[in-house]
Amino acid sequence: MSARDLVAALPPLRETAVFLDFDGTLVDLAETPDGIAVPEDLPDLLDRLTEVTGGALALVSGRSVGALEEFLPGFEGVIIGGHGAEQRIDGLLETHPLAGSEALGQLTRAVEALARQHPGTIAERKPTGVVLHYRRVPDLEARLVSRMSDLAATHPGIELHRAKMALELRPDDIGKDIAVGLLRSRQPFDCRKAILFGDDATDEVAMRYLLDHGDLACKVGTGETGAPLRAEDPTELRAALWMWTSGEGSEAWPSKD
Ligand SMILES: [Mg+2]
The missing domain is CATH 3.30.70.1020 (Trehalose-6-phosphate phosphatase related protein; domain 2)
Structure with missing residues (x-):
């Protein structure tokens, strides 16, 4: 589906809670984890999404919060790192009790x-x-x-x-589904339609969770998915997200085909 078709299938952004995976979703995968290139427009895009949703935007990644902060130094919104083992909300970092433990060492x-x-x-x-x-x-x-x-x-x-x-x-008690479920129960993520954009198996569990609760999911890239919506690649998704920030979702973006 094209960026325009994708946006036409979304609810208005200001009434939506948005969950975004990072690698393979917002940025192209690279040979090594450190090798990715952060697109120039991504920081502005995330700021704009955060603004229009009233803060109901979260990055949900397998990377550590620290790594994401290095890639996105100006981003002040919610970051879920380590598949949910770390949460940075309102600038405060909460970490799973196993972090830094002798057992983990x-x-x-x-x-x-x-x-x-x-x-x-x-x-x-x-x-x-x-x-x-x-x-x-x-x-x-x-x-x-x-x-x-x-x-x-x-x-x-x-x-x-x-x-x-x-x-x-x-x-064993973390996962993107658990992290998304937790955020869905608190402001400003509650009382809205929610959607998760993701590209791999760790996202599918969170997508299933949202779909089971009447929410939405969008797969980025090729491959099997339970998500009803799809973006071809991170570039197409970013184009769709930009359109979404400047429109009202489904009513503002009727298909012209
Ligand atoms: Mg990914």
């Missing part, structure tokens, strides 16, 4: 040792978890899944998540 050291035993893999520390990347040695997948599963099983409160060529150990 021990787990991180174990994964770093695992990475040293398997050249080609990379261990990435996160504030509330640890990721093992194996893009360069895909043949090791079964072995690494088995070792990481063992680590999850021996660390209470930790579970294993599989992503594209990466295995993440993180708290």
